[in-house]
Every structure is written in C-alpha cells, then in structure tokens.
Amino acid sequence: MGRTRRGRWYGRARAAEPGLGECVRRWWPFAVGALAATGLLLGAYLWAPRKSGASVAAPGAVPRDAARPDAGVPFARPMASYTTRFQPGQPRVRNIELAAQALDGQVVRPGATFSFNKVVGPRTRRLGYVPAPAIMGSRLVKDVGGGICQVSTTLFNAVFRAGLDIRKSRAHTMWMPEYPEGREAAVAYPNLDFTWKNDTRAPVRIQVGYTGDSLTVSLWGHRRYEVRSRTSKRYGFSSYETGVGRGHRCVPMAGRKGFKIDVWRTLLAAGRQVRQEKFHTEYRPQPEVTCL
Secondary structure (H helix, E strand, O other): OOEOOOOOEEEEEOOOOOOOOOOOOHHHHHHHHHHHHHHHHHHHHHHHOOOOOOOOOOOOOOOOOOOOOOOOOOOOOEEEEEEEOOOOOOOHHHHHHHHHHHHOOOOOOOOEEEHHEEEHOOOOOOOOEEEEEEEEOOEEEEEEEOOOOOHHHHHHHHHHHHHHHHHHOOOOOOOOOOOOOOOOOOEEEOOOOOEOOOOOOOOOEEEEEOOEEEEEEEEOOOOEEEEEEEEEEOEEEEEOOOOOOOOOEEOOOEEEEEEEEEEEEEEEEEEEEEEEEEEEEOOOOOOEEEEO
C-alpha cells in the first residue's frame, strides 16, 4: 500500500500555578497605581478568547499569545479551516482535548517543518491520556491515547486546504467515518509522524478550538496558492471476515468492506497550475468482531 505524491511513493500505516502574594499600602498613589494595573489586566483577560481545558506546553514550542488568533503573525489572514466531529462522552474525547491544547497557538516560521509528534509529545497516562479505541492493523484495540489521530487528521485537512507542503503523512489501514476518505494522517509516537513545511514567506499560526462533539483547526498566515481538489469514487472493494476477540483491549466491530480511493490536489498561482499531487489510499476491510 502506498501514497503517491509528486511521483514519489509514501508507505501506509499498519496500524501548580505559582502563588500570588498580596501587599497592602497606606499611601493613595500606590493604591491608584494598583487599581489601574488591575484594570488593564482584567481587560486583557476578558478580551482574550477562552476555551475549556488548561493549556499544555509542548517541548520547543514558540511562546504563544492567546489574545488573538493572528498574534505573532504580522498582517495574518485566515488561510484555511477544517472541522471534524466525534461522539461526545467517549474516553477518546479526553485525548483529543489534550492534543488540541498542545497544538493550539503554535507558530511555524517560514521555511520550517512542523512535526506533530514533536509538538504534541508522547501520549502517556502520566500526561493525562487514557485508553480508548485505536487502529492496530485491521483491528480496533484499546490503547492509551486512542483517538488522537482525529487531531492530526483535522490538522492535515487544514494544511491540505491551505496549500502548504505536506512532507510526510500516512493514512490509517482502515477508514473511519469521522475522517474524509483518502485525506487523513495517522500518528503514533514516536515513529509514525505527520509533518508539513511552511513554504510561504510568512509565519503560519495554528488555532485549535473544540466543543463537546467537534474539533476545528484554523491556520492563519499568507496563502501562497489557490487550491482545487477532487476525489475519485471508491473502487477495488474487498470483503470483510468475522472473528472473535478476547480480553479487556477488545473492541467490537460491525464489519466494513475495504476499498481504494484517490485524491488529487492542484495548486495554482495567478490562475496557472503550479503542480498537482495525487494521494492514493488503500483501506483494508474491517472485520466483524465479537468480544467475549
């Protein structure tokens, strides 16, 4: 199985805040100054957009200013945005939120390559990640950090729409309804990564927001290309089998046929085609699994 891009083949995935001291002064000038400073800080806090969950700092992250989505990106404009949905209340939602918090606010400098695994880091219980269904080859099993690929896939589609240079990506071995066919990025720390390069002349800022049932990734910067895309119909179907699973990691599966699909992305500048990329994906059939 492989993904072809610009005539090259890409393999497929198998797959405590510090305390605040107080100081009381008797002299009114100090009081006035303190009130003024408090007012400014409160105004900034109320103006800044908020979302649920605490931010998680990523190793090597560029300092972030959450007050504006285009902070740190001079004269930035919306480049692209993409939203995926999920069923609320599932364990995987916790993993999605943690990865989204680590990703939000990252700035990719011109010419730099972004690595999902480097920014988000390892997915462990110590960092708050929990067991949830994850794709392992042709089966679903419960694994710590399961569901995080929804974040990488949502980012992939924003990057795809923005016309940025996709350097390394692999689709899952099985298609999941939460993801668009042939347009996804599976990740597994530390080896299976999703990377892309900022091939524009301005910084690109990543903004991530989520609700109880949706995730949205937006990119701010300066678009270099106009993007057009098309997707083929499914072809090359393969039938699925039935099986039995045992143990606490087993996940029931309804069964789904495998198929192949192609996606083309065309990049244009001033109305003229610069290049066309082909993403070829082969999805394995998903067996019908009963857990005992």
